[in-house]
Amino acid sequence: MYNQGDIIWVKYPLTERPEKLKHRPAVVISHEKSNLLDHDILICPITSTLRKTIFSIEIKNSDVTTPLPTVSEIRCNKIYAVRAEKIIGKISTLKTELLKKVIKVVCMSFKG
Numbered sequence: 033m034y035n036q037g038d039i040i041w042v043k044y045p046l047t048e049r050p051e052k053l054k055h056r057p058a059v060v061i062s063h064e065k066s067n068l069l070d071h072d073i074l075i076c077p078i079t080s081t082l083r084k085t086i087f088s089i090e091i092k093n094s095d096v097t098t099p100l101p102t103v104s105e106i107r108c109n110k111i112y113a114v115r116a117e118k119i120i121g122k123i124s125t126l127k128t129e130l131l132k133k134v135i136k137v138v139c140m141s142f143k144g
């Protein structure tokens with residue numbers, strides 16, 4: 033079971049070719065109660081391409097329990113539902129303060 037704030041490796045479909053999967057990191061944004069209802073988990077992708085938009089959040093080593101290999105950012109407006117069987121494993125976990133910020137920016141991406 034994966035928890036909100038976990039950083040995971042996931043088989044993620046490419047936007048331009050959804051049949052092709054790429055292994056990439058992502059952060060779990062759905063709550064454990066939701067995750068237990070079915071086999072879908074909501075995630076936001078993590079990328080090393082720093083866009084620095086209002087919907088992206090940079091991850092610093094001090095923000096996670098296990099450092100990531102490169103400077104990265106969470107794309108909070110690129111929410112995706114992934115089947116639990118597409119998850120390869122856990123990498124790290126966001127610390128509470130950054131997780132709160134991620135959830136706030138995800139919610140902001142739905143406002144007009």
